[in-house]
Amino acid sequence: MPLVKNLRIVEDPFVRVLDEAPVADDAAVLVPAARLTADAGELLQRGGRTGVIWPNNRNVAELAPYLDRLDVVALTFPKFQDGRAYSQARLLRERYGFRGELRATGQVLRDQFLFLIRAGFDAFEVTKPADAEHFAEAARRYSAFYQPAGDGRGPASRKQLAEAAAG
Amino acid sequence: MYVYDNFDRTLLAERVSEFRDQVGRRLSGALTEDEFKPLRLMNGVYLQLHAYMLRVAIPYGTLSSAQLRTLAHIARRYDRGYGHFTTRQNMQFNWIKLSDLPDVMADLAETGLHGMQTSGNCVRNVTTDQWAAVAPDEVEDPRIYAEILRQHCTMHPEFTFLPRKFKIAVTAAKHDRAAIRVHDIGLRMHKNGAGEVGFEVVVGGGLGRTPFVAKTVKPFLHKRDLLSYIEAILRVYNQYGRRDNIYKARIKILVHELGAEKFASEVETEWQSIKDGPLAIGPELIADVASHFKYPTYERLANEPIELQRARSIKPQFGRWFRNSVSPHKQPGYSIVTLSLKPEGAPPGDATAEQMDAIADLADRYSFGEIRVGHEQNLVLPHVPQRDLPALWEALDAIGVATPNVGLVTDIIACPGLDYCSLANTRSIPVAQELTRRFKSLDAQHSIGRLHVNISGCINACGHHHVGHIGILGVEKNGEEFYQITLGGRADEQAELGALMGPAVPYNEVADVIEDVVAAYVELRERPEELFVDTVKRLGVEPFKDRVYAAR
Amino acid sequence: MTAPTQQKLKVHGPVVVTANRLRDGAVVYRAALGGWTTDLEASAIVHSAEDAKKLLAAASEEGLDAVGPYVAPVDTAGGRVMPGNLREQIRVAGPTFDLPGTAIR
Numbered sequence: 053m054p055l056v057k058n059l060r061i062v063e064d065p066f067v068r069v070l071d072e073a074p075v076a077d078d079a080a081v082l083v084p085a086a087r088l089t090a091d092a093g094e095l096l097q098r099g100g101r102t103g104v105i106w107p108n109n110r111n112v113a114e115l116a117p118y119l120d121r122l123d124v125v126a127l128t129f130p131k132f133q134d135g136r137a138y139s140q141a142r143l144l145r146e147r148y149g150f151r152g153e154l155r156a157t158g159q160v161l162r163d164q165f166l167f168l169i170r171a172g173f174d175a176f177e178v179t180k181p182a183d184a185e186h187f188a189e190a191a192r193r194y195s196a197f198y199q200p201a202g203d204g205r206g207p208a209s210r211k212q213l214a215e216a217a218a219g
Numbered sequence: 220m221y222v223y224d225n226f227d228r229t230l231l232a233e234r235v236s237e238f239r240d241q242v243g244r245r246l247s248g249a250l251t252e253d254e255f256k257p258l259r260l261m262n263g264v265y266l267q268l269h270a271y272m273l274r275v276a277i278p279y280g281t282l283s284s285a286q287l288r289t290l291a292h293i294a295r296r297y298d299r300g301y302g303h304f305t306t307r308q309n310m311q312f313n314w315i316k317l318s319d320l321p322d323v324m325a326d327l328a329e330t331g332l333h334g335m336q337t338s339g340n341c342v343r344n345v346t347t348d349q350w351a352a353v354a355p356d357e358v359e360d361p362r363i364y365a366e367i368l369r370q371h372c373t374m375h376p377e378f379t380f381l382p383r384k385f386k387i388a389v390t391a392a393k394h395d396r397a398a399i400r401v402h403d404i405g406l407r408m409h410k411n412g413a414g415e416v417g418f419e420v421v422v423g424g425g426l427g428r429t430p431f432v433a434k435t436v437k438p439f440l441h442k443r444d445l446l447s448y449i450e451a452i453l454r455v456y457n458q459y460g461r462r463d464n465i466y467k468a469r470i471k472i473l474v475h476e477l478g479a480e481k482f483a484s485e486v487e488t489e490w491q492s493i494k495d496g497p498l499a500i501g502p503e504l505i506a507d508v509a510s511h512f513k514y515p516t517y518e519r520l521a522n523e524p525i526e527l528q529r530a531r532s533i534k535p536q537f538g539r540w541f542r543n544s545v546s547p548h549k550q551p552g553y554s555i556v557t558l559s560l561k562p563e564g565a566p567p568g569d570a571t572a573e574q575m576d577a578i579a580d581l582a583d584r585y586s587f588g589e590i591r592v593g594h595e596q597n598l599v600l601p602h603v604p605q606r607d608l609p610a611l612w613e614a615l616d617a618i619g620v621a622t623p624n625v626g627l628v629t630d631i632i633a634c635p636g637l638d639y640c641s642l643a644n645t646r647s648i649p650v651a652q653e654l655t656r657r658f659k660s661l662d663a664q665h666s667i668g669r670l671h672v673n674i675s676g677c678i679n680a681c682g683h684h685h686v687g688h689i690g691i692l693g694v695e696k697n698g699e700e701f702y703q704i705t706l707g708g709r710a711d712e713q714a715e716l717g718a719l720m721g722p723a724v725p726y727n728e729v730a731d732v733i734e735d736v737v738a739a740y741v742e743l744r745e746r747p748e749e750l751f752v753d754t755v756k757r758l759g760v761e762p763f764k765d766r767v768y769a770a771r
Numbered sequence: 772m773t774a775p776t777q778q779k780l781k782v783h784g785p786v787v788v789t790a791n792r793l794r795d796g797a798v799v800y801r802a803a804l805g806g807w808t809t810d811l812e813a814s815a816i817v818h819s820a821e822d823a824k825k826l827l828a829a830a831s832e833e834g835l836d837a838v839g840p841y842v843a844p845v846d847t848a849g850g851r852v853m854p855g856n857l858r859e860q861i862r863v864a865g866p867t868f869d870l871p872g873t874a875i876r
Contacts, residue, residue, distance in 0.1 A: 135380025170376035638866035
């Protein structure tokens with residue numbers, strides 16, 4: 053499952069640690085919610101980067117105390133039609149001011165890329181390699197957006213387009 | 220109507236291009252059906268019994284004559300020469316090929332039409348009153364706010380994968396012609412004590428397996444707060460609506476399970492965090508959207524011009540049509556004209572390409588180029604000078620859309636049913652056709668009075684049978700078509716669900732039963748002016764049940 | 772006439788597998804010789820739930836030509852193959868009334 057960041061396929065520096073195994077001080081790890089809440093102090097004061105894999109049916113407000121020390125929040129799309137993580141993403145970006153990597157995991161398909169970007173995701177564990185290769189193209193498919201969202205594009209672009217047309 | 224600018228056209232062109240790519244990837248196998256289905260649904264493309272069906276959005280039921288001609292073109296070029304107007308003010312084509320759809324979308328886009336979000340688990344066509352901006356009892360044109368909502372909800376990144384479909388309706392008149400109380404969100408524009416115009420917000424209405432009338436969650440919402448409040452509702456729904464069971468996934472279930480008060484307070488909490496953010500609506504946004512709407516420059520005309528008076532006195536047929544199909548306009552000297560798409564023996568709500576072209580021409584000539592679609596599946600010419608009514612009537616009659624049965628027993632609302640729809644249990648159109656034959660006498664229809672008959676071919680209730688004065692629901696029993704009858708439903712500001720009259724009856728007895736129900740009403744009514752629905756309210760269903768089932 | 776995909780598979784009598792053609796939505800039947808046909812007479816007819824499941828499984832693999840396959844009854848009593856219920860009759864013959872524009876006004 054290729055990881056896409058900045059419109060390109062990249063190596064994933066993070067390793068998933070899904071059990072109770074000890075975590076090296078300099079390791080970049082993604083851990084499940086239960087591990088984070090149990091071992092936050094220990095995990096977050098290491099030199100290595102920490103990320104959490106957060107389920108889509110749990111309130112992201114619970115993450116608020118950790119956000120300034122988390123490098124990655126990975127949100128979940130169990131099926132691509134289950135859109136709860138879009139709300140979680142926007143809340144993390146726009147309400148809680150999360151600035152780290154917001155990663156989409158689960159069933160992540162080409163036709164959702166733009167919605168994901170607009171909701172504030174900036175990293176994507178893309179389900180199909182062919183989709184990953186077309187990421188940049190899919191991300192450019194629309195230039196006009198009707199509403200403001202987590203990526204800062206919205207009605208402002210409406211005005212710009214109108215001005216561009218006039219000028 | 221709303222006139223697209225460069226921004227709107229750009230978005231639409233990009234959508235057309237995206238869809239062409241998606242269809243190409245489906246036909247090549249790069250996308251499986253499971254992956255493609257939600258994408259095609261979001262462009263209004265269904266797979267039905269015989270072919271693909273395309274549902275074209277007609278935002279808040281307003282069409283320009285150019286757009287109506289485009290629909291006629293699609294019917295002729297890609298379909299079988301006709302289209303169907305739906306209970307949500309949209310149009311459906313029943314015989315479309317997937318391989319043609321990219322070209323269909325491109326042709327539609329030339330006049331600003333599309334199928335975006337007419338299906339799928341997203342916000343659907345925001346509907347309103349087909350008399351918007353011309354009804355005398357209206358506070359303001361609700362279509363401006365319907366358009367603001369439409370834009371906001373179009374390809375909204377957070378709300379494109381909701382638990383289930385989401386339907387919003389707006390009314391701004393005393394009489395609710397938009398059935399807002401059986402929508403997921405209903406908005407009633409009205410004035411508060413201080414004379415400000417705002418919205419009563421009702422949530423959780425809906426029909427189908429578990430019908431509910433919506434509950435008030437906010438008695439008065441200022442215009443400024445419309446988008447942020449709707450956003451809060453959608454966010455609560457997106458996060459907490461059920462995803463485990465599609466029959467329990469609508470917001471009405473969430474409202475019911477939480478209770479209206481708890482639901483309203485969840486929304487309020489979310490709303491407090493966002494109400495002063497970028498979604499606050501300033502007067503510039505309203506002015507900008509309103510400026511895209513084209514309003515007629517009315518002439519100064521007097522009511523009751525001589526042409527009208529003369530025609531009424533010398534042509535009884537014209538007089539009958541005038542009394543039935545013509546309604547008062549807020550502008551003196553003008554009228555609102557309803558075009559009945561329910562002629563005797565015809566499938567309700569259908570129009571041929573020829574009719575569509577002719578109506579477009581008549582709209583140009585007599586109605587400032589504008590047509591409306593009502594949820595009763597009739598059309599409206601909203602700005603007709605009264606002096607032109609006689610000439611207009613002749614022309615409408617010549618193309619078969621002047622049957623003076625608007626609001627009467629043969630003005631039936633019916634879903635496509637088993638003749639078209641893969642979800643249906645039974646047919647509905649032939650039931651409607653037979654009823655129009657049984658009640659064809661216009662004298663009888665007029666003496667019966669206003670009576671809304673709604674027919675659904677399955678429990679999904681696309682015919683809105685729950686809120687029909689007479690509701691007919693098709694059910695399957697041992698491979699045979701049976702129909703349950705409900706009485707006393709209403710879709711308006713006094714919205715109510717109909718009550719079951721008795722055991723379901725077989726297909727070949729439905730028309731007889733309805734005749735008996737109507738005969739019982741005529742016998743039981745206190746006076747001729749007492750409407751059917753009021754007689755049922757007064758007496759309940761028992762007296763009807765007794766008469767209908769006595770002989771069976 | 773409950774939507775067939777919502778029903779449990781029970782076979783009482785002859786059945787076929789039917790679907791809609793991907794590119795145009797036309798009604799098609801799983802053919803006796805494999806692939807899909809628009810001709811009901813050329814369809815593969817089976818008589819047990821077991822065989823119907825096999826036919827359905829084979830049909831479901833090829834998502835490129837047809838969509839949404841399911842098992843539908845047929846009536847072979849008269850020596851010809853006819854649709855076995857109202858829904859399937861409508862899929863063969865179209866809506867049970869004259870389409871708009873074709874009826875004599």
